[in-house]
Amino acid sequence: MQNKLRFALLLSVLFCSMLFFMATSPQAFASSSISSVTTSSNLLHVMQRPPSNDYTRGYRQGYNDAVYDCSRTSGRVQPKSINDYNRGYTDGYNYARAHDRACTQKPPQRNDYTRGYRQGYNDAVYDCLHQTRRAQLKSVNDYNRGYTDGYNYARAHDRACTRR
Secondary structure, three states: OHHHHHHHHHHHHHHHHHHHHHHHOHHHHHHHHHHHHHHHHHHHHHHOOOOOOHHHHHHHHHHHHHHHHHHOOOOOOOOOOOOHHHHHHHHHHHHHHHHOHHHHOOOOOOOHHHHHHHHHHHHHHHHHHHOOOOOOOOOOOHHHHHHHHHHHHHHHHOHHHHOO
16 A cells, blocks of 8 residues: 555656646747747648749759660750750759669670570570571681570470470
């Protein structure tokens, strides 16, 4: 029983001290709650679409054009006149060419061996389906080595060649 009384007394003391501190410094609590409300309303306002000015429209257009050009490996002539739209266009275009995934990640270049291997494999499958055979190439370069390896692998392992 005494433990319950001690516990109740301790809780009441803590509660009273909390009320005392809240009553003596209302400005601190009021300003923190007001600033959080103001901040959140400012964030909502900022997250809405910014006003579309000439620079922003030019930046977006330049960025989109650069991504389009990168996917087709071409380039564009940059505008020479100095106004907000053209400055934005040039900035957006240059940024995308330097940072966008479509412009910075180039597909891996296939070497001659790989190209030969694929061609030999495909030819072997074709030959198996049509029940023909090809003469093997005698010259020794990367393409021909790949062609021979791909052809022989397909003849030995591909489903079109191994079914009987």
